[in-house]
Amino acid sequence: MKEPFKALKITENVYWVGAVDWHLRDFHGYSTERGTTYNAFLVVGEKVALIDAVKAPFADEMLSRIASVVPPDRIDYIVSNHAEMDHTGALPVAIQTANPEKVFASVKGAQALDAHFHDGAEITPVKDGETLSLGNMQLTFFETRMLHWPDSMFTFLDSGGILFSQDAFGMHLASAERFADELDPSVLEFEAAKYFANILTPYAGLVAKQLDKTMALNLPIEIIAPDHGPVYRRDLNWILERYAQYAAQAPTTKVVIAYDTMWDSTARMALAIAEGVVDGGGRVVVFEMGKAHRSNVATALLGAGAFVVGSSTMNNNMLPSIADILTYARGLRFKNLVGAAFGSYGWGGEAVKQIQESLENMKIDLVDEGIRVNYVPTHDDLARCRELGERIGVRLVENAKG
Ligand code: FEO
Numbered sequence: 001m002k003e004p005f006k007a008l009k010i011t012e013n014v015y016w017v018g019a020v021d022w023h024l025r026d027f028h029g030y031s032t033e034r035g036t037t038y039n040a041f042l043v044v045g046e047k048v049a050l051i052d053a054v055k056a057p058f059a060d061e062m063l064s065r066i067a068s069v070v071p072p073d074r075i076d077y078i079v080s081n082h083a084e085m086d087h088t089g090a091l092p093v094a095i096q097t098a099n100p101e102k103v104f105a106s107v108k109g110a111q112a113l114d115a116h117f118h119d120g121a122e123i124t125p126v127k128d129g130e131t132l133s134l135g136n137m138q139l140t141f142f143e144t145r146m147l148h149w150p151d152s153m154f155t156f157l158d159s160g161g162i163l164f165s166q167d168a169f170g171m172h173l174a175s176a177e178r179f180a181d182e183l184d185p186s187v188l189e190f191e192a193a194k195y196f197a198n199i200l201t202p203y204a205g206l207v208a209k210q211l212d213k214t215m216a217l218n219l220p221i222e223i224i225a226p227d228h229g230p231v232y233r234r235d236l237n238w239i240l241e242r243y244a245q246y247a248a249q250a251p252t253t254k255v256v257i258a259y260d261t262m263w264d265s266t267a268r269m270a271l272a273i274a275e276g277v278v279d280g281g282g283r284v285v286v287f288e289m290g291k292a293h294r295s296n297v298a299t300a301l302l303g304a305g306a307f308v309v310g311s312s313t314m315n316n317n318m319l320p321s322i323a324d325i326l327t328y329a330r331g332l333r334f335k336n337l338v339g340a341a342f343g344s345y346g347w348g349g350e351a352v353k354q355i356q357e358s359l360e361n362m363k364i365d366l367v368d369e370g371i372r373v374n375y376v377p378t379h380d381d382l383a384r385c386r387e388l389g390e391r392i393g394v395r396l397v398e399n400a401k402g
Contacts, residue, residue, distance in 0.1 A: 001060065003064045003065070003067050004064050005061050005064035005065045005068065006063045006068045006287070006376045007042065007069045008090075008102070008158075008178050010041065010162070010178070010225065010231060010233075011159070011162065011331050012029065012159075012160065012225075013040055013044050013137065013159055013160065014043050014044070014046060014157065014159075014160060014162060014225075014326040015041065015042045015044070016040075016064075016065075016178050016225075016231070017040050017041065017042045017050070017062055018038050018039040018040040018041075018043060018054055018058075018062065018065070018141050018227075019036070019037065019038045019040075019054040019058035019061045019065045019070070020037050020057070020174050020175070020176070020281075021035050021036050021037065021038065021055070021058070021174060022174045022281065023035060024036050024172070024174070024353045026085075026210065027172060030172070030198045030199070030292065030295040030330065031293040031295045031296065032172040033198060034172065034173045034174055034187070034191065034270070035172070035173070035174030035227055036086075036172040036173065036174055036228050036229070036231060037173070037174055037341065038053075038054035038055050038058060038086055038087060038088075038174070038228070039052065039163075039170075039225065039226065039227045039228065039229075039231075040052045040053050040054055040062055040069065040225065040227075040383065041164060041225060041236065042065075042066055042069055042070070042075075043055060043097035043134060043137070043139070043157055044069065044070060044133050045134030045137040045159070046135025046136050047076040047077060047133075047134040047135050048070055048074050048075050048076050048134075049075070049076065049077040049079060049132075049134055049278060050066070050075050050077070050078045050079070050098070050100075051079045051081065051093050051138065051155055051164045052079070052080060052081055052082070052087045052088075052164070052166065052227055053080070053087060053088055053089070053091045053197040053256065054087070054089065054090045054092040055085065055086045055088075055089045055090065056085070056089030056090055056093075057089075058089075058090060059089070059090035059093040059094070059165055060130065062090055062094070063094070063097060064112065065217065065265040066319075069110050069324070070173060070244050072097045072098045072216055073095075073097070073098055073099060073336055074098075075094075075098035075100050075134065075167065076101050076102075076134075077100055077101060077102050077103070077104065077402060078091070078094060078095065078100050078102075078103045078104070078123070079105070079132075079133075079141075079155050079164075080103065080104070080105040080109055080113060080123075080228065080314070081105075081106045081109075081152065081153050081155055081164060081166040081188065081227070081352075082102055082149060082151060082152050082153075082166040082167060083105070083107070083112035083116060083149065083151045084149060084167075086227075086228075087166065087227050088113065088117075090101075091113070091117070091148075092117055092119055093201070094123065095121055097103075097323075100119075100244055101123070101238065102122075102124050102370060102396065103121065103123050103381075104123070104124050104125075104126050104132065104141070105123050105124075105125065105153075106125065106126060106141070106143055106151050106152070106153040107109075107125040107126075107153065107213065107394065108145070108149075108150040108151040108199050109123070109125070109151035109152075109280055110123040110124070110125040111151075112149070112151045114233065120237060122150075124153065125270065125402060126141045126153075127141075127143075128141070128142055128143040128153075129141070129142065130386070133204075134375045136159075136290065136399045137157060137159035138157075138158045138159075139155050139156065139157055139158075140155070140156045141153055141154070141155055141156075141161065141293060142154045142155075142156065142217075143195030144168065144210050144214070145164075145201060145210075146203045146206045146210075147167075147168050147200070147206065147207055148167055148168075148199055148203055150221065151169075152166055152167070153166070154168070155211065156221070158220075160222060160223060161220045161221050161222030161223060161351050162221075162222065162223045162224075162248055163214075163221045163223070163224050164191055164225050164227075164228065164264065165223065165224055165225065165226045165274070166227045166228075166245075167194070167199060167200075167226065167227055167228065167402035168200075168226060169192075169206075169224050169226040169239050169243065170195055170226035170227055170228030171191035171192045171194070171195040171226075171227050171228055171230075172191060172194070172195060172228055172299070172310070172382065173187065173191045173227035173228075173229045173230065175229075175230065177230065178230060178231055178233045178353065179231050179234075180229075180230040180233075180234075180238070181232055181233065181234045181235070182228075182238075183239075189299070190238065190299070191229065192229075192244070193299055193302055194228075194244055194296075194298075194299040195228070195299045196243070196246040196302060197215075197240075197246070197259060197295075197299045197301065197302035197332070198295045198298050198299070198332070200246070200247075200296070201246075201302065201332040201333060201334060202331065202332055202333045202344075203354065204246070204247045204248075204249055204333075204335070205247070206338060207243065207247045208244065208248070208264070211240070211243060211247070216320075220236055221236060223236075224236055224399075239401070241400075243394065245303075246302060246303070247304065249302070249334065249335045249336055250303070250336070251303075251304070251305035251336040251398040251399060252268070252283075252303050252304065252305050252396070252398075252400065253281065253282040253283055253319060253397050254282065254283045254284070254285065254300070254303065254304040254305055255274075255276055255277045255282050255283065255285075255304065255305065255306040255307075255308060255389070255392055255393065255396065256284075256285050256287070256297065256301050256304045256306065256307050257270050257273060257277075257284060257285070257286045257287065257308045257309075258287045258289055258292070258297050258307070258308075258309050258310075258322070258325050259286075259287075259288060259289065259309065259310035259311060259318040259322070259342075259343075260289040260290050260310075260311055260312070260321045260322050261288065261290075261310075261312055261344075262312040262314060262319070262344075263312075263344075263376075265312065265344035265373060265376050265377055266310045266312045266342070266343050267288065268345045268355070268377055268382060269310060269342050269344065269373060269377055269381070269385045270286060270288075270310050270341070270342070270372065270385075271286070272377075272382040272383075272385035272386045272389065273308060273310075273342065273385045273386065273388055273392075274286050274389060275341055275386050275388025275389060276385065276386035276387060276388060276390035276391075276392075277389040277390070277392055277393040278389075278393065279386070279389070279390045279391065280318070280389065280390040280391065280393020280394040280395075280396075280397065281393050281394060281396075281397040282305070282306075282343060282389075282392075282394075282396050282397060284394065285390075287300070287302045287325075289319075289321035289322055289324070290319075290321050290324055294325050294328045295328075296395075297325055297329070298328065298329065298332055299329075299336070301329060301332075301334050302334070304334075304337060305336070305337065305338065305352075305396040305399065305400075306338045306339055306340075306357065306392050307329070307338075307339045307364060308339060308340045308341075308342070308343040308389075308392065309322060309325070309326065309339065309340075309341055309342075309358075309359065310322075310343045310355075311343045311351040311352075311355060312343055312344050312345065313344075313345035313346070313348050313349050313350055313351040313352075314351075315395035316348045316350050317354065318343075318350075318351040318354050318355055319350065319351070322351070322355065326355065326358040326359075329362065330358065330361060331363050331383045334362070335363075336395075337362075337365070338364065338365045338366070338367050338392065338395065339359045339364040339365065339366055339367070340366060340367055340368040340371075340386065340388060340392065341353075341355035341356045341359065341366075341370040341371075341372070342370060342372070342373075342388070343355070343371075343372060344373045344374070344375060344376070345373070345374065345375075346373060346374070349372050349374075350370070350379065352367050352372045353369040353370070355369055360394045367395065368388055368391070371384055371388060372383055
């Protein structure tokens with residue numbers, strides 16, 4: 001009888017044996033409107049190796065795909081490139097089913113797997129540059145610490161030149177197609193940036209260094225196979241160039257305005273600021289945080305030049321949706337931004353100051369003392385808001401000229 005799930009051939013000796021999660025809509029706070037994939041790969045040499053696993057509920061799907069190529073107990077080695085549970089949840093089941101000779105992870109990975117599963121499974125730690133022979137082909141392991149966990153590593157297969165890059169170069173995108181060249185480029189463009197912005201931005205400096213280090217090895221890379229989303233087999237520079245650009249976080253003339261409002265006053269201020277940005281020559285994206293998702297704001301902040309945040313004051317505080325986006329953005333540690341705060345209030349008016357403190361904690365350079373409006377903005381108040389936007393737009397245009 002045929003297996004219900006089938007492996008997909010990547011090269012002569014390598015198969016995709018992962019899982020498609022069509023329905024995932026939240027990845028610990030990151031909205032995944034297009035679902036995701038958990039990619040695992042089976043390398044069939046004289047020895048058989050499984051590279052990474054899938055999230056726990058998809059263990060049967062992965063094992064079925066493996067069984068469509070070889071019986072799972074033919075697996076000699078399992079390599080875990082990254083300990084996060086979307087790639088290791090099914091690892092204990094895979095180990096139990098395959099009973100491999102050895103399971104490999106980086107030194108930090110071996111510690112992390114033990115701290116996750118507490119099952120006494122023996123994990124063999126591998127060092128940066130260590131190799132593993134599969135008889136007629138060879139795997140090489142490269143530590144990629146903080147890309148994006150301390151345990152992260154890449155595995156390179158010499159046969160076919162495949163770089164198994166775990167989360168790096170990935171994106172949350174469920175699809176029946178397995179290769180990037182089969183998918184809509186505009187979707188790839190958005191989802192690749194969204195993934196970087198929401199997962200990798202805090203380590204952008206390290207990402208640039210790690211990628212330089214990997215590229216300096218001059219590995220004959222023909223295919224990049226991440227753990228989420230499509231595999232790159234043509235035009236690898238498409239994703240490599242984007243990563244270099246994302247990591248640089250060079251400021252542009254784009255202004256991101258995020259606000260929330262109680263009775264529309266702060267909303268009107270936001271729109272007047274946006275109008276001014278455009279007058280000043282900048283570009284602008286506006287998010288009302290009662291309706292927008294934090295992870296889409298983060299995507300817009302990647303490569304932005306300014307972050308302008310507004311909130312009404314409620315019970316002596318900024319609105320909870322604004323506290324949410326500020327906390328999220330602070331964790332992502334965006335660089336090279338200027339900013340400002342604004343908001344309407346009835347009596348206390350603390351929100352603007354609280355936002356300013358938060359922006360300063362993010363090392364965002366404030367360009368204004370902040371605009372506070374009592375209750376409903378007048379014509380002149382809105383003109384002040386427009387003028388603030390214009391000043392920011394002009395400043396970003398001048399910065400862009402260098
Ligand atoms: Fe896809 Fe860091 O896990």
